[in-house]
Amino acid sequence: xxxxxxxxxxxxxxxxxxxxxxxxxxxxxxxxxxxxxxxxxxxxxxxxxxxxxxxxxxxxxxxxxxxxxxxxxxxxxxxxxxxxxxxxxxxxxxxxxxxxxxxxxxxxxxxxxxxxxxxxxxxxxxxxxxxxxxxxxxxxxxxxxxxxxxxxxxxxxxxxxxxxxxxxxxxxxxxxxxxxxxxxxxxxxxxxxxxxxxxxxxxxxxxxxxxxxxxxxxxxxxxxxxxxxxxxxxxxxxxxxxxxxxxxxxxxxxxxxxxxxxxxxxxxxxxxxxxxxxxxxxxxx
Amino acid sequence: xxxxxxxxxxxxxxxxxxxxxxxxxxxxxxxxxxxxxxxxxxxxxxxxxxxxxxxxxxxxxxxxxxxxxxxxxxxxxxxxxxxxxxxxxxxxxxxxxxxxxxxxxxxxxxxxxxxxxxxxxxxxxxxxxxxxxxxxxxxxxxxxxxxxxxxxxxxxxxxxxxxxxxxxxxxxxxxxxxxxxxxxxxxxxxxxxxxxxxxxxxxxxxxxxxxxxxxxxxxxxxxxxxxxxxxxxxxxxxxxxxxxxxxxxxxxxxxxxxxxxxxxxxxxxxxxxxxxxxxxxxxxxxxxxxxxxxxxxxxxxxxxxxxxxxxx
Amino acid sequence: xxxxxxxxxxxxxxxxxxxxxxxxxxxxxxxxxxxxxxxxxxxxxxxxxxxxxxxxxxxxxxxxxxxxxxxxxxxxxxxxxxxxxxxxxxxxxxxxxxxxxxxxxxxxxxxxxxxxxxxxxxxxxxxxxxxxxxxxxxxxxxxxxxxxxxx
Numbered sequence: 200x201x202x203x204x205x206x207x208x209x210x211x212x213x214x215x216x217x218x219x220x221x222x223x224x225x226x227x228x229x230x231x232x233x234x235x236x237x238x239x240x241x242x243x244x245x246x247x248x249x250x251x252x253x254x255x256x257x258x259x260x261x262x263x264x265x266x267x268x269x270x271x272x273x274x275x276x277x278x279x280x281x282x283x284x285x286x287x288x289x290x291x292x293x294x295x296x297x298x299x300x301x302x303x304x305x306x307x308x309x310x311x312x313x314x315x316x317x318x319x320x321x322x323x324x325x326x327x328x329x330x331x332x333x334x335x336x337x338x339x340x341x342x343x344x345x346x347x348x349x350x351x352x353x354x355x356x357x358x359x360x361x362x363x364x365x366x367x368x369x370x371x372x373x374x375x376x377x378x379x380x381x382x383x384x385x386x387x388x389x390x391x392x393x394x395x396x397x398x399x400x401x402x403x404x405x406x407x408x409x410x411x412x413x414x415x416x417x418x419x420x421x422x423x424x425x426x427x428x429x430x431x432x433x434x435x436x437x438x439x440x441x442x443x444x445x446x447x448x449x450x451x452x453x454x455x456x457x458x459x460x461x462x463x464x465x466x467x468x469x470x471x472x473x474x475x476x477x478x479x480x481x482x483x484x
Numbered sequence: 485x486x487x488x489x490x491x492x493x494x495x496x497x498x499x500x501x502x503x504x505x506x507x508x509x510x511x512x513x514x515x516x517x518x519x520x521x522x523x524x525x526x527x528x529x530x531x532x533x534x535x536x537x538x539x540x541x542x543x544x545x546x547x548x549x550x551x552x553x554x555x556x557x558x559x560x561x562x563x564x565x566x567x568x569x570x571x572x573x574x575x576x577x578x579x580x581x582x583x584x585x586x587x588x589x590x591x592x593x594x595x596x597x598x599x600x601x602x603x604x605x606x607x608x609x610x611x612x613x614x615x616x617x618x619x620x621x622x623x624x625x626x627x628x629x630x631x632x633x634x635x636x637x638x639x640x641x642x643x644x645x646x647x648x649x650x651x652x653x654x655x656x657x658x659x660x661x662x663x664x665x666x667x668x669x670x671x672x673x674x675x676x677x678x679x680x681x682x683x684x685x686x687x688x689x690x691x692x693x694x695x696x697x698x699x700x701x702x703x704x705x706x707x708x709x710x711x712x713x714x715x716x717x718x719x720x721x722x723x724x725x726x727x728x729x730x731x732x733x734x735x736x737x738x739x740x741x742x743x744x745x746x747x748x749x750x751x752x753x754x755x756x757x758x759x760x761x762x763x764x765x766x767x768x769x770x771x772x773x774x775x776x777x778x779x780x781x782x783x784x785x786x787x788x789x790x791x792x793x794x795x796x
Numbered sequence: 797x798x799x800x801x802x803x804x805x806x807x808x809x810x811x812x813x814x815x816x817x818x819x820x821x822x823x824x825x826x827x828x829x830x831x832x833x834x835x836x837x838x839x840x841x842x843x844x845x846x847x848x849x850x851x852x853x854x855x856x857x858x859x860x861x862x863x864x865x866x867x868x869x870x871x872x873x874x875x876x877x878x879x880x881x882x883x884x885x886x887x888x889x890x891x892x893x894x895x896x897x898x899x900x901x902x903x904x905x906x907x908x909x910x911x912x913x914x915x916x917x918x919x920x921x922x923x924x925x926x927x928x929x930x931x932x933x934x935x936x937x938x939x940x941x942x943x944x945x946x947x
Contacts (some may be wrong), residue, residue, distance in 0.1 A: 306574060308574060316590045361942045363839070363844065445943070450945035
């Protein structure tokens with residue numbers, strides 16, 4: 200056996216190993232009731248929300264675009280984004296991210312999977328990408344479903360933007376989807392937070408619950424007029440950074456800041472989770 | 485690539501502390517290739533810590549481990565399989581699906597061995613059922629099947645018969661003997677001295693994080709003390725006075741405890757008859773190995789201070 | 797050890813960069829920014845309202861101006877709060893005839909605001925209005941939202 204062959208073989212195995220873990224995590228997710236419930240809610244909830252709005256004349260005025268929910272279907276996905284996004288998206292992402300490592304503690308299966316030919320970094324990579332996939336899929340589903348609910352149940356009327364101008368249906372749809380795309384980054388930040396807490400606490404309750412609580416606390420902090428430097432470092436602020444897209448002269452400062460903050464959260468949390476898992480002793484039954 | 489005389493496991497001076505307890509205080513272990521190596525010791529002796537360490541789940545604070553000459557960083561788990569403590573699986577997947585997952589993690593041709601492994605472990609009939617509904621014994625069998633998927637050259641089994649009914653225990657021992665016959669090296673921990681005596685070529689006895697005996701079963705038998713018998717007579721006081729040289733008779737728990745070789749015991753029983761003492765009951769209290777095991781693992785603290793290392 | 801130091805270093809660097817770009821923690825909500833956001837938004841919505849009522853006007857010809865201040869005389873005219881008052885002035889029928897309207901404005905820390913019409917009643921006092929085609933529609937000037945850049 201040549202030295203080159205010896206060195207490339209494990210590297211190739213490492214790639215396929217992470218892929219195998221990723222594939223199995225997705226298979227396991229599709230078998231889990233809670234994942235099915237969350238995906239179902241992401242699809243159905245916007246329609247129920249619009250149905251509830253249509254049954255009454257009141258409008259959710261305290262949310263951006265809330266006063267137009269009866270006038271343009273494109274306001275619906277934006278109201279869902281502003282209204283439910285801040286707490287619903289962290290909750291949805293951590294249902295899986297907060298549990299994906301801790302469930303191995305709950306089932307006692309760390310020793311089962313870590314004594315196979317897959318290394319810890321492959322297991323970590325596969326699981327992390329599975330959690331990211333779930334977060335992205337649920338966010339995209341919620342976005343498409345709320346856009347569909349708005350267009351189907353309210354209509355394709357032009358939307359009044361944040362400078363008072365009318366936006367054509369096509370332009371509105373593009374801006375709606377772009378806005379939802381921008382919250383993928385803070386969603387990933389919360390995914391990282393869930394992963395870190397899942398590894399560190401070894402408890403699904405903490406992994407799933409704590410990111411939601413942290414999200415609510417951060418939101419509270421931004422409501423009570425925290426200094427803008429503090430507000431900027433909160434992971435909930437990027438969820439509202441899309442509003443600059445809806446003015447006549449769009450501004451991107453909040454989006455850029457939000458992207459940096461989200462990525463920093465993601466990298467620190469995932470890096471921390473990896474370091475913890477690498478060094479951890481697997482004991483106990 | 486492997487040298488046939490290379491030890492399957494060579495561990496040196498392993499130390500592991502968990503917060504305030506010392507689980508391993510400098511343990512050496514050498515398991516020869518193709519041997520069945522037993523590991524015994526009371527609870528808390530460090531057996532499980534040592535096994536988890538050999539399987540790469542726990543890092544030693546100090547010391548080194550080589551499996552087939554490789555360290556953990558050098559793909560040290562290749563050719564190694566087994567389980568530590570009771571094997572665990574995903575309860576919401578079937579037994580077969582759990583094995584499919586593990587086979588994928590192993591890669592290679594592990595997936596092709598699923599049916600054969602289920603068959604060998606005697607689990608074919610239940611493979612389609614969710615593991616959540618399995619009994620302890622069935623999970624144990626699934627643990628064996630999962631280990632066999634790896635086509636191991638070294639099998640590490642922690643209390644393999646635990647949770648099995650007598651028939652299951654018999655199957656398990658037969659399977660271990662069969663694998664050993666095929667040249668697989670087996671390291672098994674047990675609290676059952678009879679099981680170890682039945683199956684093992686070599687034995688390591690641990691106590692309080694240290695090895696107190698390490699050697700072949702023959703070496704252990706040579707060191708074995710006189711076996712112990714429980715005796716009940718019509719007149720225990722008189723029986724005490726009849727005891728011959730080279731044996732001990734002590735009152736114990738409403739009867740007598742006799743430590744003697746078999747011929748000494750025969751002579752003693754005859755002497756009791758001559759002295760008009762009737763023997764009402766005579767039972768083997770502990771086999772020679774059990775007696776040695778107890779002596780090695782239950783000796784007092786002063787023993788430990790003077791170094792109880794036997795046979796190392 | 798190395799990890800911790802590396803992480804602390806990264807965090808410090810990122811915080812420094814972010815603080816640098818954020819104007820060192822001072823509030824991004826200022827009188828000037830609010831004026832420049834409210835005036836054109838009002839103008840656009842006025843055009844919309846007038847077209848609903850069957851009258852065509854151009855936003856640019858209105859030459860709208862806003863003058864915003866916080867209701868509390870003690871407070872500086874900056875920062876988020878629900879006590880902002882804005883007076884919008886525009887030219888309706890000619891360059892000489894100025895018209896004004898009042899709004900109570902709630903400004904949030906992120907630069908989004910809600911303006912609530914405070915007279916004249918004909919302009920912004922009613923939530924709904926009747927369009928020329930007879931339909932009852934939301935009055936765009938009753939309340940409106942807008943956002944401006946605070947970074």
